[in-house]
Amino acid sequence: MGALPIVEHPAAAAKFVANRERMAWHDKALWFVREKRDRMAHSLPEWEWLRETASAIKQHTIAALPEYLEQFEAAATRQGAHVHWAADAEEHNRIVLRILEEHQVRRVVKSKSMLTEECHLNPFLERHGIEVVDTDLGERIVQLRHERPSHIVLPAIHIKKEEVGDTFHEHLGTEAGAADPQYLTEAARGHLRDKFLAADAGITGVNFGIAETGGIVVCTNEGNADLGTSLPPLHIACMGIEKLIPRARDLGVFTRLLARSATGQPITTYTSHFHGPLRESDGPEGSGRTSGELHIVLVDNGRTRIRDSQEFRPALGCIRCGACMNTCPVYRRSGGHSYNAVVPGPIGSVLSPAADPAAHQSLPSACSLCGSCTDVCPVRIPLHHQLLAWRRELASRRLLPASKRWAMDAASQLMRHPRLFAAAGWLGRQALRITPRFLVYNRLNTWGRRRELPEPPRESFREWWKQNRESQSHD
Amino acid sequence: MTDAASTSSRQAILDRLRSRPVTAPPLPDLHPAGLVAYDDPLAQFCQVATSVGAAVHRIGSLDEIGPILEELPPYRDARTRASLLPAAVPGNLDLASVDDPHDLASLDWLIAAGDFGVAENGAIWMRTAGVRHRASFFITQYLAIVISAADIVPHMHAAYERIGSTIEQGFGVFIAGPSKTADIEQSLVLGAHGCRALTIFVCGEA
Known part of the structure; x- marks a missing residue:
């Protein structure tokens, strides 16, 4: 392996x-x-x-x-x-x-x-x-x-x-x-x-x-x-x-x-x-x-070892039917070989990191958390909850790649500081409006690949709320 | 057969499991209300068996089997036929006389009796009891199974209930339709490794 x-x-x-x-x-x-x-x-x-x-x-x-x-x-x-x-x-x-x-x-x-x-x-x-x-x-x-x-x-x-x-x-x-x-x-x-x-x-x-x-x-x-x-x-x-x-x-x-x-x-x-x-x-x-x-x-x-874990123990109930793969929007569009694991798809993304967390750290993120796998699993393994739990586990073991770690740390700072969050939102809206296309839609920005980013709104939700609702809610 | 290493692994696996006791929820009861019920289990069986690729014939007596088979070109053209119901359909190969199951490679047809059918999925429970080589059921090019119309259970819970402890008597298999595969672009092809076609005769009245 x-x-x-x-x-x-x-x-x-x-x-x-x-x-x-x-x-x-x-x-x-x-x-x-x-x-x-x-x-x-x-x-x-x-x-x-x-x-x-x-x-x-x-x-x-x-x-x-x-x-x-x-x-x-x-x-x-x-x-x-x-x-x-x-x-x-x-x-x-x-x-x-x-x-x-x-x-x-x-x-x-x-x-x-x-x-x-x-x-x-x-x-x-x-x-x-x-x-x-x-x-x-x-x-x-x-x-x-x-x-x-x-x-x-x-x-x-x-x-x-x-x-x-x-x-x-x-x-x-x-x-x-x-x-x-x-x-x-x-x-x-x-x-x-x-x-x-x-x-x-x-x-x-x-x-x-x-x-x-x-x-x-x-x-x-x-x-x-x-x-x-x-x-x-x-x-x-x-x-x-x-x-x-x-x-x-x-x-x-x-x-x-x-x-x-x-x-x-x-x-x-x-x-x-x-x-x-x-x-x-x-x-x-x-x-x-x-x-x-x-x-x-x-x-x-x-x-x-999987049985030892309260969190992941239910995954041992898997009867290998493959229903979670057939329904998974990521599996269907990326193919089984992209998982580089013996068992691909949602259940593979739960089982593989248990065998080798460093080698398979990217798999729990190959998931939109849509929950369809959990809905079809015949033995009711809470697959998408387990995939989320793996992300937490891998982050705490510092097994995520540096790029993801920095992005997560930055997001965490942002979420914890309301003023910073507001400022970043304003900056983002302005930037998206004035940045030339080639800077947004290029190879480096994965969010700009194969999709048009939304029109940046004039104001943030908080600004809108202040103007339209806050006065009423105090009536 | 078990060597020292395997014995110590046995102990290591059991020790490891016991070192982490897990409280076991009780084994659930298997007698639920609201299981699927069919007004006409026999009709349901025939319909599902057909949908999984079998040809189903309702017959009044075993004498009807021969003429129906004679209508089928693969049966007419068959060279080697074995019958486990020789009174109803004669065969030309006595399975008990074959010493090596590999010699069954040329077997074209096998006519056998099934224990009972399952309405929900068209499967038939087959015992290989009394048949010298289990391979006969899988190596034959064509398989015909005869069951009694009275022997239909609604679903798999009833099926295992009926099998009971006889399950421990060697080998048993549920067969639902002819062998099949869809491994090439999801195109269903009948006749993978086992029988190319399955003919079911349901005899008598429910």
């Missing part, structure tokens, strides 16, 4: 923003998903009850996390799974590698997992001579292009179909210039079927871990997690410790919220419940002969 260059959000967004047509296209694509989410939310009278209940379940679980983790471990072990614990990303990667090496695995198929992105598992395994194929179509596109996902649910939302066509032409041998999504998806299906059939192991993320039963739930639309865990005999599930829920019946709440919030679907196509390893003739009737192994890796990597 420390290797990532520190880039401020506005600088990182500059390139994306410069292409106005593409920015508008990106904005529209995400707003379309947001609208689908709204239609789904409005179709259920109990939507707000679901959000409230999901939030309460998560808060309860995070508070009692050590007990639920132990309960989960015991139940999962009883089911025949192997449970591992990793304090950080490095340990997670080492555990995964060790399991793979013990099984002489050369080829791995992986379904979507933000945790393995967070731990940079792919490059680590590749360095050790293991082929890792991302099987989610969006992630495969991004992988072939040597990029990072720009969205946690829609990893390739920033890429145009013509670009996918070029990438597939180069790597999968599709026709040059072909850009039909149906044709390209079919090509990827064939390509990835071969990978599934050749894989020695499957790695998945975990959407929900059930403490009471020791089961894990994985949700996909493509069916990639299911193929990747039912063909090869080894399944490694990587799971952040905050993914637990207490009871199987709590899934009723979360499966109703997740896909509706994420993509506006009533539920994901596949909602798969794993209890124990792959067995032949599964279930009570069958012989249940175990034909595989299931390893669950529980990962902390900074989550306990």
Whole structure:
């Protein structure tokens, strides 16, 4: 993580923003998903009850996390799974590698997992001579292009179909210039079927871990997690410790919220419940002969630290639906890569500074505090309040850049001294009136970019009040 | 399997969590009033299942399945068909005879029985109990699922209520429509990695 260059959000967004047509296209694509989410939310009278209940379940679980983790471990072990614990990303990667090496695995198929992105598992395994194929179509596109996902649910939302066509032409041998999504998806299906059939192991993320039963739930639309865990005999599930829920019946709440919030679907196509390893003739009737192994890796990597904080603890309730990104006016217009973080958007801007405050200090400011993220969050994380809290926190830790610090200090002086405030206002009004255009609308003044500043009023509000209202209010 | 390092990390994570006790609000009750109710849950199921890409057929008896499938070109042209309802629809591959799930790569059709459907989202709960290879459900090019019209629950709360402790018996999956993706410019394409099409037969009267 420390290797990532520190880039401020506005600088990182500059390139994306410069292409106005593409920015508008990106904005529209995400707003379309947001609208689908709204239609789904409005179709259920109990939507707000679901959000409230999901939030309460998560808060309860995070508070009692050590007990639920132990309960989960015991139940999962009883089911025949192997449970591992990793304090950080490095340990997670080492555990995964060790399991793979013990099984002489050369080829791995992986379904979507933000945790393995967070731990940079792919490059680590590749360095050790293991082929890792991302099987989610969006992630495969991004992988072939040597990029990072720009969205946690829609990893390739920033890429145009013509670009996918070029990438597939180069790597999968599709026709040059072909850009039909149906044709390209079919090509990827064939390509990835071969990978599934050749894989020695499957790695998945975990959407929900059930403490009471020791089961894990994985949700996909493509069916990639299911193929990747039912063909090869080894399944490694990587799971952040905050993914637990207490009871199987709590899934009723979360499966109703997740896909509706994420993509506006009533539920994901596949909602798969794993209890124990792959067995032949599964279930009570069958012989249940175990034909595989299931390893669950529980990962902390900074989550306990977030739990320590009263302020930011609710962020651990995140179910990674991406609704906050789809609705965020900054994310929609700056693109996921501008955040320089594994998880972008509002929730990423809360989680990333917790992992590395200096590297991600600009993210909580990539926000207009409009509050739309908070309104759509299915587990009611008060996202915009947390972003504001981070700004306070980063300022008090003196992690803001000098330019912002000086501006804040100056504003603070101004606000505290009424006479100074009045004088500055007068000066500003006069200055704006007589300053030649080129001095106001240039590269140095970001407030003059792409917008006309308002006509400076003749008088301040206080002057107006004195003349028009003050005498009346004393009547 | 657990080595010394992982064991000490286990202790470190639990210690760290316990060193910061957090008062837990109680686990909320899951029996609310005012849940969505459908006048006709079966009609709702059929409508939503169709909207998520499945082809739904209401049938009076299992005998009707064969003729309906025969109308479908991908079924007529299929070389390898497996049926878990051999009395209703015969297959030409006995899944129990396949030793290695990789040999299922050529499977064109699977006809299986679902446990129950969910009205609010068109999903069907499937157990892989008694089926030798779980992969059969995902590797088949086309999937047909038969459920009874009487087996429809209104929503996911009722679904998990119904599943109860059987959830612990291995693997189970809700399947809602055929596999799909919209990862290329948000254009919906059916047939990502799992089945290309899902045909649902709802048998009998609610």
